Structures are given as C-alpha cells and as structure tokens.
Amino acid sequence: MEPTPKQLTLINMPASPEVAFNVYHDESGNYVPAGGDRWLFHGVLFVPVDKQSEAFAALQQVRQDTEYYEEVHYTKIRGHPAGPKARCAKGWLNIYARYHSDFCFYHCLAIDTCSPSFEHSRFGEPYHAYNRFARMAIEGAIAWSLKPYERVALKFHSDAKFRQEGDNFATYIPTKTCASIAEKRRNRPSAYPEVRLLYPEVIALDSDPRKVDQDLSAECELIQLVDLLTSNVAQALTARSGQKAKVALAEMVAQWIEDTRKPPWLQTEELHRRFSVSCFPDAQGQFYNPSLAVRNRNQLALFDLEEE
Numbered sequence: 001m002e003p004t005p006k007q008l009t010l011i012n013m014p015a016s017p018e019v020a021f022n023v024y025h026d027e028s029g030n031y032v033p034a035g036g037d038r039w040l041f042h043g044v045l046f047v048p049v050d051k052q053s054e055a056f057a058a059l060q061q062v063r064q065d066t067e068y069y070e071e072v073h074y075t076k077i078r079g080h081p082a083g084p085k086a087r088c089a090k091g092w093l094n095i096y097a098r099y100h101s102d103f104c105f106y107h108c109l110a111i112d113t114c115s116p117s118f119e120h121s122r123f124g125e126p127y128h129a130y131n132r133f134a135r136m137a138i139e140g141a142i143a144w145s146l147k148p149y150e151r152v153a154l155k156f157h158s159d160a161k162f163r164q165e166g167d168n169f170a171t172y173i174p175t176k177t178c179a180s181i182a183e184k185r186r187n188r189p190s191a192y193p194e195v196r197l198l199y200p201e202v203i204a205l206d207s208d209p210r211k212v213d214q215d216l217s218a219e220c221e222l223i224q225l226v227d228l229l230t231s232n233v234a235q236a237l238t239a240r241s242g243q244k245a246k247v248a249l250a251e252m253v254a255q256w257i258e259d260t261r262k263p264p265w266l267q268t269e270e271l272h273r274r275f276s277v278s279c280f281p282d283a284q285g286q287f288y289n290p291s292l293a294v295r296n297r298n299q300l301a302l303f304d305l306e307e308e
Helices: 049-066 084-098 126-145 169-187 214-238 244-260
Strands: 019-028 039-048 105-112 151-159 194-197 203-205 275-280
Touching: 019 049, 019 126, 019 214, 039 049, 039 126, 039 214, 049 084, 049 214, 084 214, 084 244, 105 126, 105 214, 126 151, 126 169, 126 275, 151 169, 151 214, 169 194, 203 214, 214 244, 244 275
Parallel strands: 019 151, 105 275, 151 194, 151 203
Antiparallel strands: 019 039, 039 105
C-alpha cells in the first residue's frame, strides 16, 4: 500500500498538524443577583487526547500509593492533612505541577460579583452568568496556553449537575466558543489557533468513580482533578474553610498563583502558560491580582474553626 502523502505548505514544509484536546470544566461559587457568593470560579483543564491515558495512569498510581479509591472531591476533604483523602489530593496536585503541567494546561477565571464595575443587569437568569463566564474562562485558556498551536480540535466535558429548563449550556459552550475564537483569529491570526469541534455538545460526567462506566474512568478522574484545582484556587483566594487539610492544600496552590504573577524570568515553579489564574473586574473593570486570603489568616487559630 502506498503511504499517505503528507500535506505540504507552499514552501514544501509539512503543514502543522492538528492537536486534539479534551477540555474539562468545573466551577465553584453560586451566582444570585444581589446575593450568592462574592467570587465565582470557572476552571478548565486542557488534556491532549494522545496523552490522556498517560495522565490517567499517573493519577491511578497516586491512588495506589495512598490506598484511596473513592471520589477525590474537594468538599469531601476534611480532617487532618495526613488522612488518606488529603494525601491522595495532595499527591494529585503534586503530580499535576511536576508532571501533568508539561502537557496539560489549566486556567481559572475568578469573577468578583461585588465589584462596582460588575454588571448584574447583563444577566437575566443566573445560568446566563454561569455560561458566559464558563465560555470566557475557556477562551482565556485558549488564548494563553494554546497560542503556540496552529490548529486544535476540542471535545468539552463538565461535571454533571442539575440545569434548569432553558439552560443551553451543553450547546452554547462549544458553538459560541468556536465562533468567538474564529472572530478573534480573523482580527489577530497569530494570537489564536484555528479551532474545530470533535463533538457538538458538552459531555456531562459524574465525578464519582464508583458510578461511571469503565470506559469513562479516565474522564472521571480528570473531572475530579479540575474540581480539585478549581476549588483550591477558590480556597486560596477566599479562605472560606478552616479545615486543616483544605488549608494545607490551598497553601500549595497559593504558592503557584503567587509565582505565576511574577515576570516569567523570575518564576521558579515552571508553570508559565501551564497554570494561570485571572481575576476580574476591579473598580475600573480590568483584570487585577487581589490578595490571597489563605496567606493572610492566622493558621494556628484557623485549625479550631468549623467548616463554613
């Protein structure tokens, strides 16, 4: 059989290959006009399809090392940092920073709904805000972490949750994201990759490994990982919990956030364009770097507090 000829560019160089990514999304915080949480967080993790089994195997190894096989969900992490859940969560965060971040890119958008420049009137329903900011987080991640790629193909996944009638999250995210990136690419071709969809809707996934089919085991683990990352960003920024284990985990993530706020040549965690957190709006409607509350609390006093 004749080999398939490679597509060539006008200068007889191989055309840039398309890179396929699975995109995992999770959120923290509830939006209610004139109420609800001050901060909303939308985190997204881009995992190359051809590296997903490798990432899954690394997470599984942490489970074996810590002998913890239940759901690694942030809300269920309680007690002492030496407990099996906390050790598994810490292992996952370490494996992400030291290994996964070489090829898996994480971005979190934190939205301050109490900022004087936040426009509540733009959102007729709470899910309008949820969907808009989820898309904004994904577009920010594409611009920041996928800029080096010329062509990418995306399949979107999100943690399964109840959605009210009329909520078009499943179709809105893929369709509007691709349309928006295409428009931005027309204006700034070098700043964005060409984006193609691998699947037309967001795939809802259960985050409990005991409830998913075996063929979705890898996707389930990565949904848990993006929850762990996003919830710890939230804890780093708000310090809502006094649980020892959660404080310890958030301290790790706070260190990454502080490091990535520095100029690239001064960073020591090697997470530039691999892990990022963007916060907005300030009083002028711009992105800014608020202080990290978990760094400012008296840790010794914290340990005696109850979970909020």
